[in-house]
Each structure stands twice: as C-alpha cells, then as structure tokens.
Amino acid sequence: VAPLPIMIGTLGGGLDCGAIAGAFSIAVLAVVAEPLSATVFAASVAAPAWVLAAFAVAPIARYLSRLKPDGPVHTSVGAIVSLAAVLGILGSAVALTTVTVIYGGNREGARHVADTITALAADAFDAAPGNLTAREFADAFVRFGPPAIAASTLVMLCVNLYAAARSTLLSHNLPRSWPDVPT
Secondary structure: OOHHHHHHHHHHHOHHHHHHHHHHHHHHHHHHOOHHHHHHHHHHHHHHHHHHHHHHHOEHHHHOOOOOOOOOOEOOHHHHHHHHHHHHHHHHHHHHHHHHHHOOOHHHHHHHHHHHHHHHHHHHHHOOOOOOOHHHHHHHHHHHHHHHHHHHHHHHHHHHHHHHHHHHHHOOOOOOOOOOOOO
16 A cells, blocks of 8 residues: 555556556555545555656646647656655645644644653653653654655655656556656
C-alpha cells in the first residue's frame, strides 16, 4: 500500500492502471485496518502518488497547443519536483488545518498535541542524559512538525517516483524518454 506500486502502475500501465492500483490499495487498507486509516492513506499517499506520476508521464504538448512544435513533449524534472513540493505543502496544510479545526484553534491544537507527545515520551526522557525534557521535545516537535511533514512528503514522493521510473524504464514500459536529471 505504498506509493511505489501506484506510481509504477501509472508510469507503466497508464493513468487507469495507476488509479486502479490506488483504489485497490485503499480498499485493502479499509478492510484490513479501518476506513479512517484508508481515508488518511488515500489523501496523504495514494492521491499524491497518482497525481505526481500522472503529471510526470502525461504528454504536455497535447494539452498546451501554444507550445512550439519542437518544444518538450513531457513535463520537465523541475516542474515535477515543484509539483511534489506543492503536494507536500498541501499535505502539511491539511494536517495543520485538521488539528486546528478539531481543537478549536491553532494554539489549543498545538497545546493538545504537545501534551499528548509529552505524556507518550515522558518515560523515554526520564533516564536520558542531558537537559532535554519531554515537554521541550514536544514543543519542538509541534513547532517544526508542519515543515517536516512537507519536506518528508517531498522526499518520499521524489524518491518513490525515481524508483518507479527506473523500474518502469528497465521493463521498457516508460512512455517518455529518461530525463537528464543532473542537468
């Protein structure tokens, strides 16, 4: 149920195949775990994976008729990474908004999350060397959580897309040429 099979299906089998892989992984998770976990997975992993892979493989020349005839057929690596960053930011914004709405404000949500983390991590910091307390750790976690979510989502999507594209290229099913990544 990771993003890699969804991306491989999208890159190698087309948009429909990737959508079926995403839907199947969501359905399996709903049955095996619970519907709420499946919904969170769909919004945070499956949909961004499918959207990014579809963007990477879709021929932009078909959709943008104003491009020069000798222009690029597919999206650039920079545009793909930019979309991955936007997806990471959106995921972080959704998480932050959810906590804010559930707890009636950003300050109250941050306090509740910090209290929960402090309670969960208290035992780990009792015997730890140094002066860091569980509350200081929780406060730092809450403060840096949203940018960490965005950054980790960006890295997760880019690494999985690279692995999916390489494996699809090795099977000779990648419908676009391999981009010059270092350039």
